Amino acid sequence: MIVIKDLEIGYKNKSQYHTVFKGINMALDAGSFVGLIGDNGIGKSTLLKTITGNLSLLSGEIKINNKQITEYTAQQLSQILSIVITEKIGGFNLTVWDVVAAGRTPYINIFGKLTTHDEGIIISSLTQLNLLTLKDKLIDELSDGQRQKVMIAKSLAQQTPIIVLDEPTAFLDYTSKHLLFKTLEKLCQEQQKLIIVSSHDIDLMKQYVHKTCTLTEGYKVTIL
Amino acid sequence: MLLLTLLVLSTFDLCFGSTNLFSINSTDPLFSSILFDIRLPKTLTSIIAGSGLALCGLLMQSLFRNPLAGPYVLGVSSGSSLFVAIATMLISSVHISGFFIMGKSIVTLFSIIGAFFVTLIILLISRKNKSNVTVLLVGLMLGQILSALQGLIEYVSNADNLKTFVMWGMGNVGNTTLQDLLFVIPIYAVTIIASFFFIKPLNAILLNEQYAQNLGINVNALRLSIIIITAFLVGLITAFCGPIAFVGISVPIASRLFFKTSHHLHQMVFCLLLGACVVLAADVICQLLSSQFMLPINTVTTIIGSPVVMYLLFKSKLSIG
Numbered sequence: 001m002i003v004i005k006d007l008e009i010g011y012k013n014k015s016q017y018h019t020v021f022k023g024i025n026m027a028l029d030a031g032s033f034v035g036l037i038g039d040n041g042i043g044k045s046t047l048l049k050t051i052t053g054n055l056s057l058l059s060g061e062i063k064i065n066n067k068q069i070t071e072y073t074a075q076q077l078s079q080i081l082s083i084v085i086t087e088k089i090g091g092f093n094l095t096v097w098d099v100v101a102a103g104r105t106p107y108i109n110i111f112g113k114l115t116t117h118d119e120g121i122i123i124s125s126l127t128q129l130n131l132l133t134l135k136d137k138l139i140d141e142l143s144d145g146q147r148q149k150v151m152i153a154k155s156l157a158q159q160t161p162i163i164v165l166d167e168p169t170a171f172l173d174y175t176s177k178h179l180l181f182k183t184l185e186k187l188c189q190e191q192q193k194l195i196i197v198s199s200h201d202i203d204l205m206k207q208y209v210h211k212t213c214t215l216t217e218g219y220k221v222t223i224l
Numbered sequence: 225m226l227l228l229t230l231l232v233l234s235t236f237d238l239c240f241g242s243t244n245l246f247s248i249n250s251t252d253p254l255f256s257s258i259l260f261d262i263r264l265p266k267t268l269t270s271i272i273a274g275s276g277l278a279l280c281g282l283l284m285q286s287l288f289r290n291p292l293a294g295p296y297v298l299g300v301s302s303g304s305s306l307f308v309a310i311a312t313m314l315i316s317s318v319h320i321s322g323f324f325i326m327g328k329s330i331v332t333l334f335s336i337i338g339a340f341f342v343t344l345i346i347l348l349i350s351r352k353n354k355s356n357v358t359v360l361l362v363g364l365m366l367g368q369i370l371s372a373l374q375g376l377i378e379y380v381s382n383a384d385n386l387k388t389f390v391m392w393g394m395g396n397v398g399n400t401t402l403q404d405l406l407f408v409i410p411i412y413a414v415t416i417i418a419s420f421f422f423i424k425p426l427n428a429i430l431l432n433e434q435y436a437q438n439l440g441i442n443v444n445a446l447r448l449s450i451i452i453i454t455a456f457l458v459g460l461i462t463a464f465c466g467p468i469a470f471v472g473i474s475v476p477i478a479s480r481l482f483f484k485t486s487h488h489l490h491q492m493v494f495c496l497l498l499g500a501c502v503v504l505a506a507d508v509i510c511q512l513l514s515s516q517f518m519l520p521i522n523t524v525t526t527i528i529g530s531p532v533v534m535y536l537l538f539k540s541k542l543s544i545g
Contacts, residue, residue, distance in 0.1 A: 054437055078440030089431045092286070093486040098427075105428045105439040111489055112424040158439070 001162065001194050002028045002051065007060035009043060009050045017058055020046045023220035024060070026213065028196070030161060033188045035205040036198035038215030044198040047215070048166050051196070053077050064162070078106040082155035084165040088147065090139040096150050097135045100125055103157030125156035129183065145176030152183065163187070165197040169204065177201065181208040230497055233504040234267050261402065269400040270507045271500040272412050273465045278475035278499025279419060280454045282491055285476050286426050287450045288350060292360055294473030295458045299367030300342045301469075304462035305393065306370045306377075307338030312389055313381035328404060328463070336459030342366060343451045394520030395466040397507055408460060415456045416496070422449060423488040430486055468503070470525045474533045475499045481536045502529060 008022035021043035028034055038044050049055040051062060053069055062069040064080060072080070082103070089099070103125070104118045114122070126132045129149045139147065148168050155163045165184070169177045185208050187193050199205060205212055213221055277295060284293040295301050311334040345366060350359045378386055392399075400408070425446045428436040433443050461468070479494045506524040513524075 049434075052438060054434055073440075074437065074442060075440040078438060081438070083435065083438045085432075085434055087432055087434070089435070091291070092289070092430050093480050093484055094430060095486070098486045099431065102428055102431055102435070102439060105424060105441070108424065110421055110424050112427050112487065113489075154435075 001030045001065060002026065003063040003066075004051075005061050005063075007047075007050070007062060008058040009046050009055070010058050011046075012056065012058065019058060021215060021221075022059075025220070025222045028194055028211075030194050031188055031192040032194055033185055033208065033210045034194070034196045035209035035212040036196065036215070037200070037202060037205060037212055038198075039217075042215045042217065044215060045166050048083075048164050048196065048198060052081055052083050052164050054083075075106060078158070078160075080160055081162045081164065082158040082160040084148070084151040084155055084163070084168055086167050086170050089151075094139045095135070096126070096131060096137050096139065096142070096153075097122065099139060099150050100131075100135075100153045100157050103154040103159075106158065121159065122157050125153045128156060129153045144171035145173070145180070148172065148176075148180060149183075152180075156187075161192075162194045162196070165195070167198055167200070169199050169201055177204055184208070227497060229501050230271075230504070233501055233508060234271070262398075265400050265402050265405055266398045266507065267504070268405055269397040269408075269465060270503045272408060273397055273461045273468060274471055274475075274499040274501070274503030275496040276412060276416070276457045276461050276499070277468060277472040278479075278495040278502070279416065279492060280457050281472035281474075282476040282479070282488075282495045283419060283422075283426070283450050283454055284472075286430060286488065287447065288359060289430065289432065290359065291477055291480075292473065293363075294476075295339070295454065296467065296469045296472050297360070297367075298342070298346050298363035299370060300339045300346075300454065300458050301462055301467035301472075302367040302370040302374070303338035303340075303342030304335040304459050305338070305467050306374045307334040307341075308392070308463060309374045309377045309389060310334060312392075313377055313385045329407060332407075332460055332463040335463035336456055339459040339462065340451065340455035342370070343455050347447055347451055392466045395468045395522035395525075397465050397503065397521055400464050404464060408464060411456060411460050415453050415460075418449075419453050420489075420492065422446060422453075423492070426450075426488045427486070466522070468525065469522050470529050471499055471502055474529055475502060478533055478536060 004024055004026040006022075007024040008019055009024070010020040011018045024047065036044050036047065046055065050057050051069075053072070053074070057069070064072070069077075100122050101114060101118070104114060104122065105112075108114060108118060123132065126135055129152060131146070131149055131153055134142070134146065139150065142150065148171075152163075152165075152168075163184075168180060172180065181204055184195050184197065188195050188210075197209070215221060280300075281294040284295065284298065285291055287293075308331055311331045346359060346363055349362045378389065381389070425436065425441045425443075428439045428441045429443065429446065431439075436446075437443050458472075475498050476491070476495055479491060479498050482498075483490060483494050485491060502525065503521065506521050506528070509524050509528065510521060
């Protein structure tokens with residue numbers, strides 16, 4: 001599903017390249033649960049941002065479904081790949097429903113009108129994460145664990161075969177972490193989604209994830 | 225309900241003033257003269273200014289995801305003011321005397337350029353530095369610099385131009401003629417309609433920019449579009465009414481407190497109506513308080529409006545931004 005060859009990641013600043021990590025090779029299939037481990041600042045988030053198209057790659061290639069990532073439009077990519085990131089959202093009267101409904105953005109018209117079909121998908125996404133009773137709550141009123149579940153429900157509503165999560169367990173307690181990873185595992189198995197998750201929680205990774213990828217300074221990364 | 229309030233306030237605004245309309249026979253030419261040449265343009269201007277500024281405030285608050293953003297706070301109005309100062313005092317003192325239609329369109333053009341210029345600077349800084357506090361501080365500083373420059377121009381200009389400019393600076397919806405409105409309304413209508421085409425991207429960007437990008441939104445295009453829309457609206461309104469404070473920042477906040485929705489289709493409509501009501505109400509109060517002369521509208525909007533918003537903020541337990 002995703003094939004990465006000799007990938008070099010980092011930031012472009014005018015004509016200057018600032019390389020964060022290079023020599024990454026991966027082949028990830030649908031239905032697999034992939035974990036990404038590495039110290040702070042090693043480039044986990046940079047790698048995830050590059051895979052999701054938020055950052056452009058410096059060299060090498062990323063192919064999604066046999067097509068170069070650069071050949072996808074933002075609109076097309078939004079229907080293949082969804083993200084859950086660490087930055088907390090909230091305010092502006094945003095409710096659980098609003099955030100999950102935002103997952104339908106790639107499919108709805110310019111005035112943001114949801115059809116009954118869209119509403120059905122939002123309700124089923126909420127139900128899968130046991131959030132239906134919270135649907136009218138403001139995001140600001142939720143616990144950190146509930147927030148993360150809302151963001152995952154948003155990804156489900158986006159109906160993408162790939163979900164990328166950057167440190168989803170960062171603010172969570174022991175029980176919530178395990179619940180979250182169990183949910184992700186279930187999504188992999190039942191819906192054949194490819195889930196890529198970064199975390200510092202090595203024990204958690206060992207227990208749930210199918211493959212782990214460790215970023216270490218000076219080493220190449222190969223996962224097949 | 226808001227629509228009803230708007231209608232009632234418009235009628236009030238048309239009826240009250242230094243002359244009691246009911247004391248004049250409606251066939252009297254004076255009646256139609258007062259109604260159509262003075263009251264009607266003033267009422268329409270109030271509606272345009274209030275709704276336009278409130279909408280700009282909403283767009284900016286969503287774009288920066290910051291409830292403290294607004295055309296006045298971020299220095300956009302100051303940018304317009306400075307450029308209007310340049311236009312009225314430097315250029316008009318050379319060859320264009322007074323405010324006739326040609327002069328006004330030049331002033332408007334300058335005002336829009338000024339607004340655009342400031343919004344662009346703020347946007348560039350907000351992209352370099354993500355912190356909301358920095359963006360606000362830069363906006364405040366920028367406003368100060370622009371006011372200082374404006375002071376410099378005021379210092380070197382002649383007394384007549386200075387008086388016109390200072391009066392303008394207090395905010396006034398009564399200086400617009402029907403002919404001006406023929407020029408104002410098309411620009412206003414186009415920008416308002418244009419902003420309704422950004423409902424979906426604005427809803428998505430309320431999460432944050434990275435999520436919006438992942439949802440297929442072209443964030444850079446959205447930023448540029450919102451900047452152009454706000455620059456046109458703020459520039460246009462400032463050119464004709466002066467820099468009106470309070471409405472741009474407070475109406476969207478009040479609207480979010482009253483109407484518990486984050487959807488921009490609803491919030492846009494609410495802000496347009498609520499903004500128009502606020503400025504109309506301010507204008508009615510101005511006239512009731514003094515029948516001899518026009519009170520500057522800024523005084524009324526700020527003195528009456530700010531405590532209302534403060535009360536709402538204290539009453540509501542949740543963060544509005």
